[in-house]
Each structure stands twice: as structure tokens, then as C-alpha cells.
Amino acid sequence: MKLRYFAWVRERVGRGEEEIALPADIGTVNDLMSWLAGRGEEYAHAFENPKIIRAAIDRNHVRPDTAIAGAQEIAFFPPMTGG
Amino acid sequence: MKLRYFAWVRERVGRGEEEIALPADIGTVNDLMSWLAGRGEEYAHAFENPKIIRAAIDRNHVRPDTAIAGAQEIAFFPPMTGG
Amino acid sequence: MSVIIRLQHEAFDVAAETAALMRGRTDIGALVTFTGICRGAENGDPIVALHLEHFPDMAEAEIARHVDDAQARWPLLGVIVIHRYGRIVPGEDIMMVATASPHRQVAFAAAEFLMDFLKTRAPFWKRVESAGASSWVDAKAEDDAAAQRWDTRDDAAE
Amino acid sequence: MSVIIRLQHEAFDVAAETAALMRGRTDIGALVTFTGICRGAENGDPIVALHLEHFPDMAEAEIARHVDDAQARWPLLGVIVIHRYGRIVPGEDIMMVATASPHRQVAFAAAEFLMDFLKTRAPFWKRVESAGASSWVDAKAEDDAAAQRWDTRDDAAE
Numbered sequence: 001m002k003l004r005y006f007a008w009v010r011e012r013v014g015r016g017e018e019e020i021a022l023p024a025d026i027g028t029v030n031d032l033m034s035w036l037a038g039r040g041e042e043y044a045h046a047f048e049n050p051k052i053i054r055a056a057i058d059r060n061h062v063r064p065d066t067a068i069a070g071a072q073e074i075a076f077f078p079p080m081t082g083g
Numbered sequence: 084m085k086l087r088y089f090a091w092v093r094e095r096v097g098r099g100e101e102e103i104a105l106p107a108d109i110g111t112v113n114d115l116m117s118w119l120a121g122r123g124e125e126y127a128h129a130f131e132n133p134k135i136i137r138a139a140i141d142r143n144h145v146r147p148d149t150a151i152a153g154a155q156e157i158a159f160f161p162p163m164t165g166g
Numbered sequence: 167m168s169v170i171i172r173l174q175h176e177a178f179d180v181a182a183e184t185a186a187l188m189r190g191r192t193d194i195g196a197l198v199t200f201t202g203i204c205r206g207a208e209n210g211d212p213i214v215a216l217h218l219e220h221f222p223d224m225a226e227a228e229i230a231r232h233v234d235d236a237q238a239r240w241p242l243l244g245v246i247v248i249h250r251y252g253r254i255v256p257g258e259d260i261m262m263v264a265t266a267s268p269h270r271q272v273a274f275a276a277a278e279f280l281m282d283f284l285k286t287r288a289p290f291w292k293r294v295e296s297a298g299a300s301s302w303v304d305a306k307a308e309d310d311a312a313a314q315r316w317d318t319r320d321d322a323a324e
Numbered sequence: 325m326s327v328i329i330r331l332q333h334e335a336f337d338v339a340a341e342t343a344a345l346m347r348g349r350t351d352i353g354a355l356v357t358f359t360g361i362c363r364g365a366e367n368g369d370p371i372v373a374l375h376l377e378h379f380p381d382m383a384e385a386e387i388a389r390h391v392d393d394a395q396a397r398w399p400l401l402g403v404i405v406i407h408r409y410g411r412i413v414p415g416e417d418i419m420m421v422a423t424a425s426p427h428r429q430v431a432f433a434a435a436e437f438l439m440d441f442l443k444t445r446a447p448f449w450k451r452v453e454s455a456g457a458s459s460w461v462d463a464k465a466e467d468d469a470a471a472q473r474w475d476t477r478d479d480a481a482e
Contacts, residue, residue, distance in 0.1 A: 007377055007449035008460050059382035061445065075379060075447075079463030082376070082383075082407060082448025083270075083360055083419060083439060090219055090291035091302050142224035144287065158221060158289075162305030165218070165225075165249060165290025166202055166261060166281060166428075181339030192364030192414040198435075199357045200428065206350030256350040270358065270439055271470065277356075278432050285428075312429065 001068075003036075005046070006077035009053060012046035022068075029055045030064040032074065046076075054079060084151075086119075088129070089160035092136060095129035105151075112138045113147040115157065129159075137162060167237060168244040168266075171229050173222060175252040177259065184264050187244045194243050198273040199264045200281055206256035208303070214295045216303075218251040218260070221289035225249070232283040236265075239279070240272040247280060249290060279316050286313040325395060326402040326424075329387050331380060333410040335417060342422050345402045352401050356431040357422045358439055364414035366461070372453045374461075376409040376418070379447035383407070390441040394423075397437070398430045405438060407448065437474050444471040 004017045026032050030050065037047035047053065055062050056075040068074060087100045109115050113133065120130035130136065138145055139158040151157060168187055172178075180199055188194060204216050233245050244266035254260055261284070265276040284290075285306075292303040326345055330336075338357055346352060362374050391403050402424035412418055419442070423434040442448075443464075450461040 004379070006379055006447065007451070010377075056379070056382055056447070059379075059385050061386075075382070077379070077447060078449060078460065080444060080447055081450045081461045081463050082378070082446045083443035083467075087221070089221055089289065090293070093219075139221070139224055139289070142221075142227050144228075158224070160221070160289060161291060161302065163286060163289055164292045164303045164305050165220070165288045166285035166309075179339075180342075181337075184338075188361070188415075192362075195361055195363045197357075197359040197361065199355075199359075200432070201355040201357075202428070203346070203353055203355060204350075205353045205426065257346075268363065270360070271466075274358070274432065274436050274439075281428055281432075308429075 001071065002073040004073060004075040006075065008078055009046050009076045012042055014042050027067060027069075028064065029057070029062055029066050029068060029074070032068055033064070033076070052078065084154065085156040087156060087158040089158065091161055092129050092159050095125055097125050110150055110152075111147065112140070112145060112149050112151060112157070115151055116147070116159070135161065167242055169233055170246045170248070171226060171233065172248045173220065173225055174248065174250060176250070178248045178250070178262060180259070180262050180264070183246050183248065183262070187246060187264060187266055191243070193268060194266045195268045196270040196273040197264065197266045198270075198277040199262060200277050201262045202260040204254045204256050204258050204260055208294050208296075211296060213256065214297060215253050215255045216260070217253050217293040217295060217300075218249075219291045219293065220249070220251045224289050228288050229284070232280055232287070236276045236279055240267065240276050242267050242272065242276055245276070245280070247284070249284070249288065251290070253295075282309070282313040282316060285309040325400055327391055328404045328406070329384060329391065330406045331378065331383055332406065332408060334408070336406045336408070336420060338417070338420050338422070341404050341406065341420070345404060345422060345424055349401070351426060352424045353426045354428040354431040355422065355424045356428075356435040357420060358435050359420045360418040362412045362414050362416050362418055366452050366454075369454060371414065372455060373411050373413045374418070375411050375451040375453060375458075376407075377449045377451065378407070378409045383447050386446050387442070390438055390445065394434045394437055398425065398434050400425050400430065400434055403434070403438070405442070407442070407446065409448070411453075440467070440471040440474060443467040 005013045033047045033050040057071045088096045116130045116133040140154045246264040249261040263280045265273045267273040404422040407419040421438045423431045425431040
């Protein structure tokens, strides 16, 4: 699974993307954020408040309760501030 | 009193402006339109439907029931179509 | 606030006008421009040209009143209103409005406000020149309705 | 319909972009452009530059989805969306939207619709560079509220 991080999520995690083999019991985007938060200090910091983090699966916005089954790429980022 | 006409009101009256000495008993814009309609065929045609004619006194839009006392210049024209 | 109001027969250059408005400023975050263009057909019938008649002094005063009103409603940093008169052929610009503000909602609201009033209150009249005919453009009830949504006081003359 | 969507670091020229959209056409009666400009201060504090980070493929796809949505809602004749990324200094343009239609209400509505979605759904993030500091710009609740006014279906991901 390819994970991508943007803006301060990227800065806290310390990288823009990575390939990770996920445990089989991760069902939703929320589950994935909880699991990532346990991967070390930088991830704990990045995902300390998962409610304010947005996610996209294969470049489509998704809700935190969306199942990740079949995803090729999941991205995490703060609320957007373009325009 | 200076009267000015625009668009099809001007075309029907046959001139863009004129100086007219008004009878003293003309109280409102509506009264003036009725009086003008009696000045001949071209005026009757121009003012045959006073409800759709707009008026301005001294370059300010006014309602038909507005008193004309003190006016320097009264303009008559169709609803505007600029922009 | 920087305000430009101009009535002219000559064509105008939207980019040059807005560049002059923005020059040397860093407080403007949002610029909205509206350009009204002469279409090649009215109600499905091809046209040769539009002829715009106007009431010069009143048009300028009426536009200035609405620009003042827009300034009173929103924190605007700049406004441009340019309206042409005379003969205008399809594809040519008829008029433009530009509004500048720190934020986008203000710039959009002010531009729509000014357009709604230009359509219904500025003394301009369009006559259509088509092959062998000429007719005045009728006012649209939807333009009156659009202008009325901004009314908070009962001071409309219509 | 003519659609241009571009993400680029380089500056763009609003006049050249809209001229290309209008060229040779006489069906467009209304053109609305919005330009977002980098201000010299954020919340009263002077800034040196904005840094715009983006998610390239998703940004382009997300903008295209909203342009499609706008086309489904309104009779548009042309849409331009250009958004810059990278370092942008005060006074420079950040992004532009242009919408062309036969009539003004459609052009205004579509431009506001696209702006509201660009603010809240297009994957761009602004970081402020100021003297000796750097901080990410917070999303604004008012932008979410502005985007939600267009929601007719319950398919928002937030």
C-alpha cells in the first residue's frame, strides 16, 4: 500500500510517501490512522488529532469510516487552503 | 421646464429634448404624462401606456406620483436595458 | 478606495484597467471582473449590431450612487465601471465591472450588486440592428427581480 | 464547451487566457473572472511569501470533477481554472477562474461555485513565510459553509 502525506502531516511524519505492508485487520481509514499513530513518535505527532486530518483513496476524498479494501494509494493531509 | 426623451419615447415624440411652459395645475409626473399625451399624435403615441414609462427629475429616478414642483429637468424613457 | 467610472464609445482594455487598479498594492486578495459582450444573436435571430443610447450625466451620477452604496455595504479596495455607448458589433465588449477586496465573497457580492443595478437603473437602452430591421431591447422581469434582492430600504423608484 | 485546467508554478496572464477562450466566438455574452492574489499581510502580520504545496494528480482530477459538476448545473460556454504552486510573493496572482456564458447570472454562479470548491476541496495547502518564521494557513469554517450552500446531495466527504 502506498501512503502519501501532505503539508504539516508530511512535515510531522518526516516524508512525503512510503510503501507499507498493512496488517490484515485494518478496516477503515480511521483504523489506519490509529495504527499509524502507533508507529513511532513522529507518526503519533502527525496523527494525534485524527479528526482534523482528511484522507483520499486513489485521489478521491473519503470519509474516515470508508473501508480501505482495494485501495492502491491513501493520502493524508490537513483541511485544504488553496484558492 | 426642460423635458428630455430617450430611446423609443424619443423616437415617438420626434425629438430628444424641448423647453415647455407647463400649466400651473400639473402636480405630479403622472399628471405631466397625461398632459403631454394630449399635445398631439406623436405624444399620444409616446405616452399611450404611461405605466411602462420611467421618469427622472434632475437626473434622479422618481415614481410617477412624485410632485414636479421645483424640477429643472424631467426625463422620460422606457425601462433601462444597459449592462 | 480607488474608483473609476467611465462612459465612452471607444473600446476598453480590461487587463490595462485592472492592472492600473492593482499597481503597487498588496492589500488586494481578490479581484472579480465582469465583462458584458455583444452576442451575435438575440432570441435566436442574428444581429448586425447593438446601438446603445444613454443619458450621459444621469448615467454617471446613477453609477456613482451605486458604487457609493456598494462601498457602504462591503470593504472594497477598488471599483471600476466602464460602459460603452454607440454602435457595438458582435464579439465586442459592451461594459465591464471590476471589484477588488481583501476577500473573495465581498468582491463577488459587490460585482453582482453593481451589475444588477446597471441592468435596471443605469439609463442605457439597447437597440438591435439586424438585417433590414431595428428594434429596442425589452427590459427583463428577471433583471428587476435580481436588483430587488439587494433592497433593504423602500427607496426604489420603480 | 471549452475547458482549460492548469496547475503550474509559472505566472499566468488572465487577459491572454480569456482572449483565447473568446476568440472567434459570438455566443458568449458574459465573462466573469476571479483572480486570487497574494496579499502582503496575513491577519495583520506582514508576510514574505506564500508557499503552495499541492497533490498534483488529485488536484487536477478534483478540479475537473467540479468543472463537470458546474457544466451539469449551468449552460456554460467556457471555463478556465489555473492554480499556481510553489513560492509566490505578495502582489503576485495565485490562481484564476473564468466562466463564460450567454448570461451574467450563470457566469457569476459558476465562478462562485468553482471558487468555493477550490477553497475547500482542491488539494492545495498554503504555508506562510514571514520574517524568521513559517506556518501553515488554517482552513476557514466560512469557506466550508460557502461550499456547503451548493450541496444538494449528501456526497460530501467531510
